[in-house]
Structure formats: C-alpha cells, structure tokens
Amino acid sequence: MRFWPMEAEELHPSAKPPEGQRRDVVLWDFGGQDEYQLVHQMFLHDTTLALVLIDPTRGDVEFNRAREWNKRLEKQLGQRRAVKLLVGAQVDDDKKSGLIHRGAIRALCEECGFAGFYETSALTGREIQGFRDALAGAVD
Secondary structure, eight states, rough: OEEEEEEHHHHHHOOOOOOOOOOEEEEEEEOOGGGHHHHHEEEEEGGGEEEEOOOOOGGGHHHHHHHHHHHHHHHHHHOOOOOOEEOOOOOOOOHHHTOOOOHHHHHHHHTTTEEEEEEEETOOTTHHHHHHHOOOOOOO
C-alpha cells in the first residue's frame, strides 16, 4: 500500500479551500494483488472518492476485477456513499483505444455506479486534464 498526501490545489486549482479552511487530499494506491485484499478493506470505510483502474483492452478479466473492487468497497461503505470513477489506464494510442468495448464499459459503469469512465495515458497525457477536472469536481 502506498499513499501520497497533497494540497488540494495541487490536484486542481478549483479544489483550493476557502480562506481559513484546510483540505487534505490523500491518494492511496492499494494495488491489485490478491494477498492484500483483506488489509485493503480495513481502509475503505472512510472513502469519499474511489478510482478503480483497469486495462480496458483486456475485456471481461478487467471488468470482473472492477466488479470485485466495487463489491468490497460497497461492503465497507455500508450506507455511506462515495463517488466512484472508472479509469482506463495505459491507453497510450488510438490503436489501443480501438480495442475498448464501449458498450461493456457503459454497462459496467451503470451496474457498479461509476460516475464516469476516463480513458487515460500518463505516457501521452491522454484525457489527464479531463480526469483531473472530474477528480476536483468529486472532492467534497
């Protein structure tokens, strides 16, 4: 497990807190290894924004992993609600983007209550600004 604290305005300028207030943003990376799943669940109950990262070109394998993460998150949240975003990582070029089954992504978002899908690439910067805008809009 790894985490990165940051000032809210580092995430996005619109996330800057009002004068006299402080906002802390902590990004947690749980990783997907099965052996850590029980430990992860101890930290999910205070989640306000969840990012579920998948390789959207891998189809059902990744969609099922996203469903499992969603199931664990929902169980830990109980009656509390969190904003959930589905992130397609490493979509570095249009060729890879063409391999994504858009209908399956829409169905997965609807089934699991993801507020949106963001097709991103850290390598090329693809959709990073739109993703940052969505993060800032989702932070309370």
